[in-house]
Amino acid sequence: MTEKLVEVSCTRFADLLAAKRSVPGGGGAAAYAGALAVALCSMVGEFTTGKKRYACYERDVRRMLADAERIRIRLVELVDEDAAAFYPLSEAYSIPKEDPTRAEVLERATKNACEGPVEMMEQICRAIELLEEMGEKGSRMLLSDVGCGALLARAALEAASLNVFVNTKSLSDRAYAEDLERRVDEMLEEWCPCAEAIEKKVMDHMRGRD
Known part of the structure; x- marks a missing residue:
């Protein structure tokens, strides 16, 4: 694939995601969804700055805007980086099983394919x-x-x-796989409940339950 996924229209991206092709896939969709999430944070910040009612938070909001922009840019980059990491992995799987280099090439490509989703998670936690x-x-x-x-x-x-777990399960280096899975589990355990609590607080406010 020669076109950069992040440079196509939303319609084109959705078409590519729906097509019978390996990329973009779940990893790219996850990165893009994360970018949209933090973009909403930025939008709220942009409408907050300069308002007298929130003057006491002006410095904090501007800091958040700068941080959010960095996160959004990185997540958008990871859409294409995740796709690029898939190709060596798919090529490794196509190596004949009798080829003595297959296992090493496949292991290296699988580890590389884990890197993008892990970084996505780190950025999304932020x-x-x-x-x-x-x-x-x-x-x-x-x-x-x-x-x-x-x-x-x-x-x-x-x-x-x-997109991490689908790869770690096939790694021969179990120490590496288990360490990666531990890091992923820690992020899920800390930040999924946090995101849920944010949404609940907002919902309670919208429904007059706060």
Whole structure:
């Protein structure tokens, strides 16, 4: 594939995702969903800055905006990086089983394919942390967007984890695989409940239950 996934239209990306092709796949979709989640955080921040009501949070909101932009840019980059990592893995699987180099090449490609989803998760965890703070300090008029961002971020986090586990299960280096799985589990255990709590708080506010 020669075109950069992040440079195509939303319609084209959805068409490619729906097609009978390996990329983009779940990894790219997870990264893009994470980018959308943190973009919503940025939108709330942009509507908050300069408002007298939130002047006490101006410095914090501007910091969050800068952090959110870095996270969003990186997650968008990871859409294509994840796709690029798939090709060596698919080629490794096509190596004849009797080839003595197959196992080593496949192991190396599989480890490489884990890197993108793990970094996605790390970036998404940071996004959830920002959404939590933005929910406290951002414009109340856009609180629903914070909740939407939290829901997207949680889905993206869990989706990215699946793209780690699908690869670690086949690794021969079990120490490496188990260490990676531990890191992934730690992120899920800490940040999925956090994203859920953000969404619940927003929902309670929207429904008048706070």
